[in-house]
Amino acid sequence: xxxxxxxxxxxxxxxxxxxxxxxxxxxxxxxxxxxxxxxxxxxxxxxxxxxxxxxxxxxxxxxxxxxxxxxxxxxxxxxxxxxxxxxxxxxxxxxxxxxxxxxxxxxxxxxxxxxxxxxxxxxxxxxxxx
Amino acid sequence: xxxxxxxxxxxxxxxxxxxxxxxxxxxxxxxxxxxxxxxxxxxxxxxxxxxxxxxxxxxxxxxxxxxxxxxxxxxxxxxxxxxxxxxxxxxxxxxxxxxxxxxxxxxxxxxxxxxxxxxxxxxxxxxxxx
Amino acid sequence: xxxxxxxxxxxxxxxxxxxxxxxxxxxxxxxxxxxxxxxxxxxxxxxxxxxxxxxxxxxxxxxxxxxxxxxxxxxxxxxxxxxxxxxxxxxxxxxxxxxxxxxxxxxxxxxxxxxxxxxxxxxxxxxxxx
Numbered sequence: 001x002x003x004x005x006x007x008x009x010x011x012x013x014x015x016x017x018x019x020x021x022x023x024x025x026x027x028x029x030x031x032x033x034x035x036x037x038x039x040x041x042x043x044x045x046x047x048x049x050x051x052x053x054x055x056x057x058x059x060x061x062x063x064x065x066x067x068x069x070x071x072x073x074x075x076x077x078x079x080x081x082x083x084x085x086x087x088x089x090x091x092x093x094x095x096x097x098x099x100x101x102x103x104x105x106x107x108x109x110x111x112x113x114x115x116x117x118x119x120x121x122x123x124x125x126x127x128x129x130x
Numbered sequence: 131x132x133x134x135x136x137x138x139x140x141x142x143x144x145x146x147x148x149x150x151x152x153x154x155x156x157x158x159x160x161x162x163x164x165x166x167x168x169x170x171x172x173x174x175x176x177x178x179x180x181x182x183x184x185x186x187x188x189x190x191x192x193x194x195x196x197x198x199x200x201x202x203x204x205x206x207x208x209x210x211x212x213x214x215x216x217x218x219x220x221x222x223x224x225x226x227x228x229x230x231x232x233x234x235x236x237x238x239x240x241x242x243x244x245x246x247x248x249x250x251x252x253x254x255x256x257x258x259x260x
Numbered sequence: 261x262x263x264x265x266x267x268x269x270x271x272x273x274x275x276x277x278x279x280x281x282x283x284x285x286x287x288x289x290x291x292x293x294x295x296x297x298x299x300x301x302x303x304x305x306x307x308x309x310x311x312x313x314x315x316x317x318x319x320x321x322x323x324x325x326x327x328x329x330x331x332x333x334x335x336x337x338x339x340x341x342x343x344x345x346x347x348x349x350x351x352x353x354x355x356x357x358x359x360x361x362x363x364x365x366x367x368x369x370x371x372x373x374x375x376x377x378x379x380x381x382x383x384x385x386x387x388x389x390x
Contacts (some may be wrong), residue, residue: 001163002228002235008282012328033261035388037165039228041237043181048349051303055334056344064329064346069194076186085187086194089178093240094226096354098262098299105262107301110353117352126235128165128228131293131364132358167295169358171367173311199324206316215317216324219308223370224356257356257367258295 002039002128003028015048015058019111022097023104023129029129032102039094039126044084044118046091050057053110055085065090065117084117091115099129102111131160132169132258139249143196145178145188149241151232152227152257160258162232169224169256174214174248178222179253182241194245195220214247221245229259262299262388263288269379273326274320275308279371280355282387290387291352292362299354299386304344304378306351307385313370325350325377344377351375359389 006016007016020039026036040047051057065087075082095112098105106112114125133155137146146167156166170177183188195217205212225242228235236242244255261284268277278298286296300307311317325347335342355372358365366372374385 002230031173034390037228039226040234041240043179043187049303049353050345050349053252054337054339056338057134057342059301060335060337060342061346061349064335064342067333068198068328071198073194075190077184077190078186079184082187082190082194082224085180086191088192089180090220090350092222092352093179096226096297096356097301098297098386100262105301105338107300107303109254109303110301128230130164154348167348167356167358169356169365171370172310172370173317173363173367198328203324203327205320205324207314207320208316209314212317212324215310216321219310219321220350222352223309234334258356260294 002126005125007114007117007123009121012119014061014116014119015113017052017111018114025127026099026129031099031129034099034130036099036129037094038098042123043125044081044088045095046088046115047095048091048113048115049095049110051109053109079109081118087117132256135255137244137253139198139246139251143192144246144249146258147182147241148244152242155257156229156259161229161259164229164260166227166229167224172253174211174218175253176223176245177216177225178221178243178245179225179240181239183239200260211248217247262386265385267374267383269376269381271377272379273322274376274379277312277371278374282372285387286359286389291389293358294356294359294390296359296389297354304341304348305383306353307347307355307374308351308373308375309355309370311369313369317359341378347377
């Protein structure tokens, strides 16, 4: 059974490290060798893997996305959050991480981040381990 | 056996909602709990998940990509469609969607889109459900 | 057991065709029908699928990314390679390719590329076939 993680975001743009919670979902699954898929069921948010050691990596990613895809830029979408939709498609809605001996096979500097592009909101992520 | 979906595109840039066809492939597979992988075997097209309720979301995505990656920009690729290749790598060539009780676990507003970046053409998508 | 491919890069930005090596990992796995996941455990590199017939496609991709995400742009990350982190999140850290009759189901023009964004370095890719 896939597991659902609940997330509360507090800013318009924000990256939240979910690595520990996704590792717990791997533990709960009992899977020793396989893969974890984390899936974002939202259209103005996404998932990515990047560095969590220096928090300025996350702020550089979010600021660069803001420069490339400004919040206001003559978009047609009437809800006013078109930029968040574009960012979601560029970052992607899922990540797949291999699991070996019950551990996510992440690189030394890698963490799995939920990317909020239209917060603050209550969000969720679905995690399936097989 | 993976299933092949045939697609005809009618513009240079276009997003086509494949959700119903991919759900049918899930139905035909008989898989109740697992995941569907949709794969684009082309290098100037891709797959993404985003909102289909307001069609202006799709046009905002395509126009923003055109602004970021203009069709003409001193590219070296002799076929003249370098912009489409760049967009394909940014959007990605596959999506993975979990399946539960025989249904794609898409969020309320999510649809799976084929992204044409160098049409019009005849294209195909491969869908595997396990 | 996932297989590890070792890669040496020679420039700051570089795309290296891994298709033959990933097909060999599929051969070694003995899997006839399934999927290969290639995973990049680094935060300043990624994996993508694009054309390898004309090498100018690769140079156009790398140059367009450099224009969009310049190496110097007032980033805060103290290591000086923030641009590489942003590119990694946009390109993505994994690719999934279906396998049928023991062959990667790549399109005619598709190849799987390791994308170096902060080289030269020694890198690795993990390949799992199921």
